Amino acid sequence: DAKTTQPPSMDCAEGxxxxxxxxxxxxxxxxxxxxxxxxxxxxxxxxIHGLKNNETNEMASLIITEDRKSSTLILPHATxxxxxxxYCIVRLYSGTYKYIFGTGxxxxxxx
Amino acid sequence: EAxxxxxxxxxxxxxxxxxxxxxxxxxxxxxxxxxxxxxxxxLRQIYYxxxxxxxxxxxxxxxxxxxxxxxxxxPLILESPSPNQTSLYFCASSFEGTNSPLHFGNGTRxxxx
Numbered sequence: 001d002a003k004t005t006q007p008p009s010m011d012c013a014e015g016x017x018x019x020x021x022x023x024x025x026x027x028x029x030x031x032x033x034x035x036x037x038x039x040x041x042x043x044x045x046x047x048i049h050g051l052k053n054n055e056t057n058e059m060a061s062l063i064i065t066e067d068r069k070s071s072t073l074i075l076p077h078a079t080x081x082x083x084x085x086x087y088c089i090v091r092l093y094s095g096t097y098k099y100i101f102g103t104g105x106x107x108x109x110x111x
Numbered sequence: 112e113a114x115x116x117x118x119x120x121x122x123x124x125x126x127x128x129x130x131x132x133x134x135x136x137x138x139x140x141x142x143x144x145x146x147x148x149x150x151x152x153x154l155r156q157i158y159y160x161x162x163x164x165x166x167x168x169x170x171x172x173x174x175x176x177x178x179x180x181x182x183x184x185x186p187l188i189l190e191s192p193s194p195n196q197t198s199l200y201f202c203a204s205s206f207e208g209t210n211s212p213l214h215f216g217n218g219t220r221x222x223x224x
Contacts, residue, residue, distance in 0.1 A: 032210050043115070043201055043215030044154070051210070087153075096161050097142070097205075099213060101154040 004088045009106040012082075018075040020105050022088030025069040032091045033064060034099070035073045037084040044087065047073065078109045113138045117202050117216035124192055125224055132187045132219045134202030140214070141207035143185040144169070145177065147198040148218075154201065160185055161207055192223040 005023040012018040024033060032051050036044040048055055048062045050071070055062045061074040075082055087104040091097050115136045124130055136143065144159035146169075156169030160179040174196055176188040185204075189196060199220050203213040 034212060036213075036215075041148075041199055041218060041220070043203075043217045044213075046212040046214065049210065049212060091210075096159065096167070096207070098156070101146075103151065103153050 003100060004090055004102045006086070006088055006102060006105045008103070009108070011108050011110055012075075012078045014080060014109050014111050015077055018073075018078040018082065018107060018109070020073040020075075020086050020088075020107065021070065022072070023070045024088070024090050027068050027090055028092070029068075030093070033062070033071050034089045034091055035060070035062065036087045036089060037082075038087065038104070039081075039084040047086075049091075078107075080109050080111060083107060083109045113214070115202055115204055115214050115216035117200075117219050119219060120217065121220050123222045123224065126193055127191050130189050130192060130221075132189075132200060132202075132221070134185045134187065134216060135183050136185075136202075136204040136214070137183065138204065138214065139182065140204035141182070143179065143202065143204045144213070145175070145185070145187050146201045146203065147171065148201065149198050157187070157200075189221075192221075194223050197221060197223050 034049040035047040038044045050062045064071045085104040085106050089099050118133045141162045145157040146154040148154045155171045157175050158177040160166045202216040205213045
């Protein structure tokens with residue numbers, strides 16, 4: 001199974017870009033990388049996903065390295081409301097799709 | 112509004128008393144799944160369903176049952192709850208066979224005494 005490795009915690013100043021790294025060195029060619037975040041104990045909220053190319057939406061940007069072994073989620077202008085646990089997830093397929101959640105990165109945005 | 116709805120949000124029960132946690136989605140998703148979340152262990156999949164009448168075990172299915180009689184509903188059943196099933200539970204759904212993301216409900220915090 002492709003697993004992900006993330007730093008357990010990070011701090012970011014309000015208004016600055018938050019760059020959250022993820023290592024997924026065992027990822028296979030057709031496995032997508034998804035990012036979710038969880039605020040307190042609410043349901044995980046989808047942020048963005050990608051396969052090979054960099055992606056951007058209204059919430060964030062996703063940069064995937066050329067060899068696909070790592071990626072970075074970028075929150076361009078972090079706010080206090082972005083304080084959450086961020087999960088980098090690889091979705092693999094074995095008969096059906098399976099999402100492998102790790103323990104995530106706890107991001108704290110500081111005023 | 113597109114959403115996954117779980118009920119109840121909080122539940123306290125005693126060992127051995129059967130309970131059901133309901134999950135409903137209004138997005139016509141084929142795929143539905145249940146997860147439990149425990150400190151230090153992340154989210155672990157309990158059961159999933161690829162469509163009506165098609166269910167299969169996830170990573171931690173012991174002590175749980177599910178059914179999928181209708182596309183929109185995927186209840187989680189604990190026939191004889193035990194204290195080690197005290198956890199935060201999430202239901203999720205998505206379209207099957209595409210790269211569309213999982214949509215999660217807001218969770219059910221279960222305490223078994």
